[in-house]
Amino acid sequence: xxxxxxxxxxxxxxxxxxxxxxxxxxxxxxxxxxxxxxxxxxxxxxxxxxxxxxxxxxxxxxxxxxxxxxxxxxxxxxxxxxxxxxxxxxxxxxxxxxxxxxxxxxxxxxxxxxxxxxxxxxxxxxxxxxxxxxxxxxxxxxxxxxxxxxxxxxxxxxxxxxxxxxxxxxxxxxxxxxxxxxxxxxxxxxxxxxxxxxxxxxxxxxxxxxxxxxxxxxxxxxxxxxxxxxxxxxxxxxxxxxxxxxxxxxxxxxxxxxxxxxxxxxxxxxxxxxxxxxxxxxxxxxxxxxxxxxxxxxxxxxxxxxxxxxxxxxxxxxxxxxxxxxxxxxxxxxxxxxx
Amino acid sequence: xxxxxxxxxxxxxxxxxxxxxxxxxxxxxxxxxxxxxxxxxxxxxxxxxxxxxxxxxxxxxxxxxxxxxxxxxxxxxxxxxxxxxxxxxxxxxxxxxxxxxxxxxxxxxxxxxxxxxxxxxxxxxxxxxxxxxxxxxxxxxxxxxxxxxxxxxxxxxxxxxxxxxxxxxxxxxxxxxxxxxxxxxxxxxxxxxxxxxxxxxxxxxxxxxxxxxxxxxxxxxxxxxxxxxxxxxxxxxxxxxxxxxxxxxxxxxxxxxxxxxxxxxxxxxxxxxxxxxxxxxxxxxxxxxxxxxxxxxxxxxxxxxxxxxxxxxxxxxxxxxxxxxxxxxxxxxxxxxxx
Numbered sequence: 019x020x021x022x023x024x025x026x027x028x029x030x031x032x033x034x035x036x037x038x039x040x041x042x043x044x045x046x047x048x049x050x051x052x053x054x055x056x057x058x059x060x061x062x063x064x065x066x067x068x069x070x071x072x073x074x075x076x077x078x079x080x081x082x083x084x085x086x087x088x089x090x091x092x093x094x095x096x097x098x099x100x101x102x103x104x105x106x107x108x109x110x111x112x113x114x115x116x117x118x119x120x121x122x123x124x125x126x127x128x129x130x131x132x133x134x135x136x137x138x139x140x141x142x143x144x145x146x147x148x149x150x151x152x153x154x155x156x157x158x159x160x161x162x163x164x165x166x167x168x169x170x171x172x173x174x175x176x177x178x179x180x181x182x183x184x185x186x187x188x189x190x191x192x193x194x195x196x197x198x199x200x201x202x203x204x205x206x207x208x209x210x211x212x213x214x215x216x217x218x219x220x221x222x223x224x225x226x227x228x229x230x231x232x233x234x235x236x237x238x239x240x241x242x243x244x245x246x247x248x249x250x251x252x253x254x255x256x257x258x259x260x261x262x263x264x265x266x267x268x269x270x271x272x273x274x275x276x277x278x279x280x281x282x283x284x285x286x287x288x289x290x291x292x293x294x295x296x297x298x299x300x301x302x303x304x305x306x307x308x309x310x311x312x313x314x315x316x317x318x319x320x321x322x323x324x325x326x327x328x329x330x331x332x333x334x335x336x337x338x339x340x341x342x343x344x345x346x347x348x349x350x351x352x353x354x355x356x357x
Numbered sequence: 358x359x360x361x362x363x364x365x366x367x368x369x370x371x372x373x374x375x376x377x378x379x380x381x382x383x384x385x386x387x388x389x390x391x392x393x394x395x396x397x398x399x400x401x402x403x404x405x406x407x408x409x410x411x412x413x414x415x416x417x418x419x420x421x422x423x424x425x426x427x428x429x430x431x432x433x434x435x436x437x438x439x440x441x442x443x444x445x446x447x448x449x450x451x452x453x454x455x456x457x458x459x460x461x462x463x464x465x466x467x468x469x470x471x472x473x474x475x476x477x478x479x480x481x482x483x484x485x486x487x488x489x490x491x492x493x494x495x496x497x498x499x500x501x502x503x504x505x506x507x508x509x510x511x512x513x514x515x516x517x518x519x520x521x522x523x524x525x526x527x528x529x530x531x532x533x534x535x536x537x538x539x540x541x542x543x544x545x546x547x548x549x550x551x552x553x554x555x556x557x558x559x560x561x562x563x564x565x566x567x568x569x570x571x572x573x574x575x576x577x578x579x580x581x582x583x584x585x586x587x588x589x590x591x592x593x594x595x596x597x598x599x600x601x602x603x604x605x606x607x608x609x610x611x612x613x614x615x616x617x618x619x620x621x622x623x624x625x626x627x628x629x630x631x632x633x634x635x636x637x638x639x640x641x642x643x644x645x646x647x648x649x650x651x652x653x654x655x656x657x658x659x660x661x662x663x664x665x666x667x668x669x670x671x672x673x674x675x676x677x678x679x680x681x682x683x684x685x686x687x688x689x690x691x692x693x694x695x696x
Binding site for chain 1: 417422423424584587588591592600604606607608609612613615618619620621622623624625626628629630631632633634635636637638639642
């Protein structure tokens, strides 16, 4: 293979962590900076970033509570779909599309390790970041493995119009559950009922007493709570939970910007009395089972039993704003930046 | 079999729930009252109460948060060792000792359902309420099944000088864990180290900053927390918990008398970040595996690898006081009333 020096002095733009956010992140916590790429060495590929996955969990890596954390002065990193712009690797050809955890950079050099080919003929490229990616797999494994849903049970999903929540709710329906979604706008209420088939929707901003609203929507109580938000909403759902209830702690977006730890009621007595299981979910634990999950999700997609929403924002430099927008629910479904 | 009318007009004394306790229970919540037993019918046995198990979980059944609850005007009910005083059943002989959930009554009639024979030649009768009963089985199944201890891990047990805690800590040692116990007196510190083999002990009343004391005792963090107390102690342990930590919610005695729900920090963000599992334990779920558990416990006992403490209070009418005494830690090991 011919040695290519395509990247000699090539310029890219990179977004680095400038300071650890305190409270709601703002644009000043990020630095958009030009970088110069070194020449491509044997075995390496030059990647052109196409789509960037923008996710709430990145907040924890910015403040350092989620390990491994981002370092100040280093690039932010998330799941990205990139095009192989040049290749010195026998494994990749110019024009291939690949997916991996990559830096927030318009171009970058990779040694090929961990890059997965994605096929734009089989699904939209963005689907590999969402329903066929970590998002869909998280919804699938968290719900089935931690939630253990049984037909006839009541499942409540918060962040129900979000990337994971919208998929989790649909999978709950496929498993025979009655599914109630909690969202923050009337538009999202309509969306989750009409597009995603939720049985009922609650707008936590307008429903008044959230505990009572959940009780009304769940006359037989809550068997499974798929939590994407944490905070008071989670507390109000858990107050409605049945004996042997399961809480899937998949995300806690309402708490991610907390400066002081939020006060809550002590969960432990209820865990004791009701024999609850509250479990945190880590998608990496399910890596050996990814093929099973992807096959399930792909089958449901092709059968028309599963659908998804995306909020696609154009422009690499919009990444910080897209990320900050997650915390006010600017997204319907998966938040993606198209470069 | 000859029909016996031993109980014709026989007098017994019974302790009934007079009012649902608010806060710490007091003697006025109980009514000690004479009862007259009807004649013994075919198939029935007359039971003479010998030893009564006095347990924190009864508090929840008194206030009604734990189902099935006790009804006002009905007898309190817990695990009891009784002697068969008269039998109209082919399955039981006068002089047999049996164990079951029975009423707090000096004498009572039972139809034989659920009564289990216990053999005073094989172990002390009180052991069937403790280490070989629900107490020991709870420690064994909660620790092994929810806690999943691995050799080298750090286990923290609260209520460590109590009935379940003292057994759980010893089983943790048998499984190769480093075991730290939290107790409320210096005498109990000595006890759990010298008698039960805990590696370290913390007196939460005198140690100062509990979180820091746990951190000092657990330089590699806490992998498993066996919680018998709930409340702020539980919170401080959980603040020291490692990624993939497990919290066994076996009891929350510090919260059982709460009138208002205690404020705590919101656990859910930490569950998300650290992929924790927090699970409530119900011994009844393990009924099919009781023989396995009893065999394990009996083997360890006979090999001298497991020991136990009991606090035995004499006098049927001392039952309310013995129960109330649990909440100020009056017991070392299992609290039992001998009639």
